[in-house]
Amino acid sequence: MAYREAQEKMKAGGEAQAPAGESLIPVFIMGKRYEVPDTLTIQKAMEYAGYQLIRGCGCRGGICGACGTVYRMPDTYRIEVGLACQTVVKPNMYLTQIPFFPANKTIYNIDELQPTGSTIAQLYPEVFKCVGCNTCTRSCPMDIEVMEYMSQAIRGNVERVAELSFDCVMCGLCASRCPAEEVQFNVAILCRRLYAKYLAPRAEHLAQMVSVLDGGKYKGGLKKLMESDTDELKKLYVERETEPEGADEFWTPQNTQYL
Numbered sequence: 001m002a003y004r005e006a007q008e009k010m011k012a013g014g015e016a017q018a019p020a021g022e023s024l025i026p027v028f029i030m031g032k033r034y035e036v037p038d039t040l041t042i043q044k045a046m047e048y049a050g051y052q053l054i055r056g057c058g059c060r061g062g063i064c065g066a067c068g069t070v071y072r073m074p075d076t077y078r079i080e081v082g083l084a085c086q087t088v089v090k091p092n093m094y095l096t097q098i099p100f101f102p103a104n105k106t107i108y109n110i111d112e113l114q115p116t117g118s119t120i121a122q123l124y125p126e127v128f129k130c131v132g133c134n135t136c137t138r139s140c141p142m143d144i145e146v147m148e149y150m151s152q153a154i155r156g157n158v159e160r161v162a163e164l165s166f167d168c169v170m171c172g173l174c175a176s177r178c179p180a181e182e183v184q185f186n187v188a189i190l191c192r193r194l195y196a197k198y199l200a201p202r203a204e205h206l207a208q209m210v211s212v213l214d215g216g217k218y219k220g221g222l223k224k225l226m227e228s229d230t231d232e233l234k235k236l237y238v239e240r241e242t243e244p245e246g247a248d249e250f251w252t253p254q255n256t257q258y259l
């Protein structure tokens with residue numbers, strides 16, 4: 001609420017005041033100077049300044065990778081990158097949101113591929129242009145060893161690429177800074193798909209569950225939910241049985257109809 005009041009005041013041309021316990025710092029958004037609380041992330045600071053984020057904003061929790069941002073500090077020539085929802089503003093930061101950029105994404109049918117280095121080389125031959133500069137690793141907000149997984153891709157080690165890139169949120173910041181115009185995250189997701197389909201041990205319980213789903217066990221329950229009105233849904237939600245705090249792995253609900 002304090003933010004909203006301060007924001008309204010700033011919009012009305014008044015002097016912005018920091019909410020209690022926080023200081024205002026200057027930042028430059030698309031070239032215009034704003035004063036924003038120093039505790040805000042870039043995303044919240046932009047909204048505080050009056051921007052409405054329609055694109056380039058998703059989960060707000062560092063997971064979806066939609067909010068890649070470029071910024072510069074006045075005392076250095078370096079271009080910095082980060083996720084707008086995770087990076088806290090700094091005094092005199094010059095920032096802008098980057099739109100999506102056209103990344104090379106090969107179309108393939110995973111059922112027709114082999115989990116080998118030849119597949120990577122055929123679909124993403126540009127991996128061999130990597131110059132080993134490590135800019136991708138330095139740009140990654142998830143602290144992934146991006147150059148290392150690209151190196152493993154060049155060697156054809158699908159499993160290792162899948163492991164190293166597991167936390168990738170597909171934000172594209174590595175590609176945005178790569179001098180060799182690699183699209184690291186698309187190479188990585190190809191390898192994770194190949195690994196999951198061909199190399200990872202089969203999960204028996206998953207196969208069983210898929211066959212239960214195919215058998216239509218949940219169709220009746222889903223239909224009932226879809227036909228419920230808002231009040232019924234609220235009642236069901238409030239009365240649902242939840243796992244107690246500290247329950248162990250053997251806990252089961254009293255109603256086992258859908259287990």
Ligand code: SF4
Nearest residue numbers: 130131133134136178
């Ligand atoms: S930024 Fe590009 S060229 Fe540099 S190490 Fe990463 S993938 Fe290779």
Ligand code: SF4
Nearest residue numbers: 140168169171172174
């Ligand atoms: S590997 Fe690239 S796309 Fe994936 S999270 Fe890191 S910077 Fe983003």
Ligand code: FES
Nearest residue numbers: 058059060065085
């Ligand atoms: S909004 Fe999803 S990662 Fe920032």
